[in-house]
Amino acid sequence: MWCLAQDTGFDLPESEEATLGEPVTLPAAYSSKFSIISITWSRVVESPTASDKRSTVFSYVPLANLSRAYGRYAGRARLVGRASLQIDPTKIEDEGTYSLSIMTGELGNEEKFIHLDILVPPRLVVGPSNPLVTTWGTSASLTCAVKDARPNITSLHWEKDGGRIETRGISGKYTGGNARIPSLTIRHVTRSDAGTYTCLVQHVTRRAAASLLMEVFYPASIISISDPKEVSLEDHVTFRCVADGNPPPNITWSKSGRQLWAHVYTMSSDVRIRTSSLVLYSVNESSSGYYMCAASNGVGKRVEKSTNLDVLVPERQLSLTTFSTIATIIGASAGGLWLIICVTLAGYLVNRQRRKREERKKxxxxxxxxxxxxxxxxxxxxxxxxxxxxxxxxxxxxxxxxxxxxxxxxxxxxxxxxxxxxxxxxxxxxxxxxxxxxxxxxxxxxxxxxxxxxxxxxxxxxxxxxxxxPMSEEQFFTATIFLVTSTVMTNVFLLYIHYNRILHIPAPGKMRTLVLIYLPTTALTRTTF
Known part of the structure; x- marks a missing residue:
């Protein structure tokens, strides 16, 4: 009998592994010089002993060319090659011991056993919610639950936006986040902590991962506000105020405590950044003053920034600097003119005396x-x-x-x-x-x-x-000089008074002058200003 058994070559491994849901093949091979009556695969319910209960999984009769899968294996089990059994897809209840029985007409039934292990990939659940909303300045705890893993996972870590998070004890920014303590704790949350967090584990079957989005609420802040402006009457003015915050901030404008209507809109793909435009049409003098931009979103305190508008009325459009420049130019011009007049008159008198002497001779x-x-x-x-x-x-x-x-x-x-x-x-x-x-x-x-x-x-x-x-030459010369000097100084003083009025600077009483100019014709010219 032993010699006959040797005439039938029969090869079957002791065990095989399969991943849940994936196909598995239980490999078997035989060789015999005798004719094969049947090939039968069975599932051993208890233990591999003679008294164990078996349930047929698949049978094949070569002479009749008949094959069949039984029970819950129907549609999933089939014979591959000469004697291998393939199950597709695998289920968790497929795990167990299987027997292969080959019957020949000369030797009868020969049987061997193989154990099938079903591996289950881990299933991850992250939380406590997705998305997770937290507030700036607080701490956040991200959980990662590993379920159904067979066998257990080999490692666990967290990533943020694709970069691995390194945890350093209990005093660092992050704690936990490993196979022993899967939950990740983030201390002192800031707006930069917002992003996508992923829990990753290693398993004998494959790598598993689960992600959640963490959103951070942070106070509103004003990024920019328009610079102060100087405009003329009837001009149109636009002030802009850009604010950031999560939730998106509410932006308001006011002047002297009175709220003003303004248009609020989003200029970029980031809805948290908003812009408010305040448009003033046909401004007048009462439009001058400080305009306040305020932003708030319910997180933290309300923030404010102000800008200034100065509406220039016509008589104020000359600045004090411009007036000083004009006064300097006028003073220099008057001084130069006075010097020219003196030199010219001196030359005139000398030339006149010379001509008189010549005329007397003539x-x-x-x-x-x-x-x-x-x-x-x-x-x-x-x-x-x-x-x-x-x-x-x-x-x-x-x-x-x-x-x-x-x-x-x-x-x-x-x-x-x-x-x-x-x-x-x-x-x-x-x-x-x-x-x-x-x-x-x-x-x-x-x-x-x-x-x-x-x-x-x-x-x-x-x-x-x-x-x-009744006028001598000296009187005439004195009156002429006084006339020229008074004319120049009068013009300078009139211009000074004019710009004092423009700049709303009251002229001192001492600056009021009465100029008396005696002309050679004895006419009296009186100029008061």
């Missing part, structure tokens, strides 16, 4: 000798006149050295006369005068001819065409 013969009398029969404009000019030097005697001049009669004071009638010269040495001109009298007597100086020229003219005015 007209000396009128006073050292008798002159031919001639009378004027008409006015200077060619019309008949009853007022004829006197004869030149009609009062001179041949023995006199010269006429009695104004300077001989009254010293060296210069005399001036105002023209009361026009006179046009008939000779080259005569002086043309017009009504209103002020002529300096150099030589001559009343009732005769005068030698005068006007507009840079010296010449003779009848004495009855003028009348004297």
């Amino acid at each position: 007209f000396a013969f009128y006073y050292d000798a008798s002159l031919t009398r001639r009378s004027l029969s008409s006015e200077p404009d060619g019309k008949e006149s009853s007022s004829n000019p006197p004869n030149k030097a009609n009062s001179l005697m041949s023995g006199d050295r010269g006429i009695a001049t104004m300077r001989r009669a009254q010293g060296n004071d210069r005399k001036y006369a105002k023209v009361i009638s026009d006179y046009k010269p008939r000779e080259d040495n005569e002086l043309q005068i017009e009504v209103g001109d002020i002529v300096e009298i150099l030589e001559g007597e009343e009732g005769s001819w005068f030698l005068g100086y006007l507009k840079g020229r010296m010449g003779l003219f009848p004495s009855n065409y003028v009348c004297f005015v």
Whole structure:
């Protein structure tokens, strides 16, 4: 009998492993020179002994070419190769001992046993909720429950957004999060702790993972606010305030405690960042002031930031700096103008004295000798006149050295006369005068001819065409200088007063001035400002 058994080669391993839900093959092989009557796979219910109860799983009759799966294995079990049994898919109740029986006509039934182990991958449950909402500044605990693992897991750790979290004892940022203590504790939660957390375990079957999203509520904060603005009347102004927070913040605008309407919107994909625009149309002077932006979301305290609006009215649009610059320029210009005037007048007086000396030499013969009398029969404009000019030097005697001049009669004071009638010269040495001109009298007597100086020229003219005015050369020069100086300073002061009014700076009482300017015509000009 032993020799016959040796004629049938029969090979079956002691055990086999399978992952739950995946197909498994129980490998078997035989060789025999005898004909095979049947191949039967059975499930041993108790233990592999003769008295154990068996339930048929699959049978095959080669001569009739009949094969069949029985019971709960129907549709899942089939013969692979010559004698191997395949179960697809596997179930947890498939775990146990199986027997393979091969029957031949000569040797009868031969049987061997194999044990099937079903491995169950771990099932992970993370919590306490998904998503997990926590608040800034608190601690959060993330749980990871490992279920149904057969056998037990070999390792466990946590990751955040794909990066492994390293735990360092009980004093660090993170504690737990391993195979011994699966729960992960996060201390002092900040907004940066928000993200996706994943619990990962290693098992003999495969790696298992489960994730949850942690959301952190943090207080509102104002990221930016528009800079202060200076605008003109009727301008349009837009102020923007950008705030961040979770939950998304509520943004409000106010001025002097009065709430203003503003448009709130989201400019980016991050809904936690909001922008509020405050638009002011056709601003006026009352629009000036501080505008307050406030943000709050129920977490922490309300935050505020302010900006300023300055509406410039027309008379205030010149700043104090601009006025100072203008005043400096005016002062420098006035000083330069005064210097030019002084130099010009000095040169003018020197040149005038030189020309007078030359003119005296030129007209000396009128006073050292008798002159031919001639009378004027008409006015200077060619019309008949009853007022004829006197004869030149009609009062001179041949023995006199010269006429009695104004300077001989009254010293060296210069005399001036105002023209009361026009006179046009008939000779080259005569002086043309017009009504209103002020002529300096150099030589001559009343009732005769005068030698005068006007507009840079010296010449003779009848004495009855003028009348004297009480002003000396020094008075004329002083009045001229005073007139120019007063004109310049008046303009400067008027400009000063003008800008004081623009800038709303009250002018001191001492700055009010009364300027009296005496003109050669004896006219009195009074200017008050």
